[in-house]
Amino acid sequence: MTTKQIEETITIPFEDATTAVRASEAQFIHDFLQQLEAPSTLEIGFGYGRSACYIMAATGGKHTVMDPFQDHYNRQALRNVEACGFGENLNFIEDFSHHVLPEMVKQGKKFDFIFIDGDHKFDGIFVDFYYADMLLKPNGFVLFHDTWMRSTQLVMSFVEKNRLDYRKMMINQNNMSLFQKVGEDTRNGMHFREFFTLRRIFKHALIQWIWGPSKGPVKSFVLFLKEKIRPTAKR
Numbered sequence: 001m002t003t004k005q006i007e008e009t010i011t012i013p014f015e016d017a018t019t020a021v022r023a024s025e026a027q028f029i030h031d032f033l034q035q036l037e038a039p040s041t042l043e044i045g046f047g048y049g050r051s052a053c054y055i056m057a058a059t060g061g062k063h064t065v066m067d068p069f070q071d072h073y074n075r076q077a078l079r080n081v082e083a084c085g086f087g088e089n090l091n092f093i094e095d096f097s098h099h100v101l102p103e104m105v106k107q108g109k110k111f112d113f114i115f116i117d118g119d120h121k122f123d124g125i126f127v128d129f130y131y132a133d134m135l136l137k138p139n140g141f142v143l144f145h146d147t148w149m150r151s152t153q154l155v156m157s158f159v160e161k162n163r164l165d166y167r168k169m170m171i172n173q174n175n176m177s178l179f180q181k182v183g184e185d186t187r188n189g190m191h192f193r194e195f196f197t198l199r200r201i202f203k204h205a206l207i208q209w210i211w212g213p214s215k216g217p218v219k220s221f222v223l224f225l226k227e228k229i230r231p232t233a234k235r
């Protein structure tokens with residue numbers, strides 16, 4: 001199935017379109033995975049299943065996804081995967097990543113590519129990365145979504161400053177970040193490098209304010225401008 005056919009097949013509610021990755025981001029993931037040889041893939045956070053469908057279209061192989069909240073999304077990710085004909089290759093685990101990932105580590109599972117797009121709080125992303133690291137094969141890749149968020153930025157900054165066994169890849173995406181595991185973690189127990197960063201501090205605050213509950217003429221004007229610059233329908 002082509003990615004164009006995926007877009008024609010899947011359903012993502014207009015009012016919740018920002019939950020899914022953008023089609024252009026999913027296309028990036030698809031094209032990146034197509035360059036790898038039969039990669040084994042894991043994803044944290046199912047949402048509407050857009051990224052999952054593109055991943056499965058790219059690899060033609062099994063894909064494991066976990067998410068405890070499919071009911072909140074009318075089980076639409078599962079419907080989308082089925083509608084695209086990828087159901088047979090899907091291993092969906094309806095549970096929190098903090099339950100599933102340690103169990104996979106215990107079972108000795110390993111993956112070439114892990115997409116982190118689940119809980120977007122700092123501690124949630126950090127814990128997902130912690131286990132993703134143990135689940136990655138040598139030279140495997142971990143991809144973070146929503147890098148506009150302070151929480152994601154800080155986890156990325158931790159990896160960049162403390163995990164020299166990871167290499168940040170140059171990619172043409174401004175809301176995702178890709179790292180490759182290129183070596184062994186040789187830190188001793190005393191190792192720590194500060195990773196505080198100011199990046200995205202204003203952008204994050206602005207977006208939180210825009211999507212927050214407060215109302216008023218200033219906000220209406222900002223929303224009007226935002227709609228002009230990047231209309232919601234174009235996601």
Ligand SMILES: C[S@@+](CC[C@H](N)C(=O)[O-])C[C@H]1O[C@@H](n2cnc3c(N)ncnc32)[C@H](O)[C@@H]1O
Nearest residue numbers: 020021045047048049050051067069097118119
């Ligand atoms: C932004 S959405 C993922 C969108 C998806 N990549 C797509 O393209 O449709 C985030 C998802 O993570 C899930 N989630 C939140 N906390 C989680 C956790 N602790 N473990 C696993 N999934 C979680 C949510 O239920 C939600 O479905």
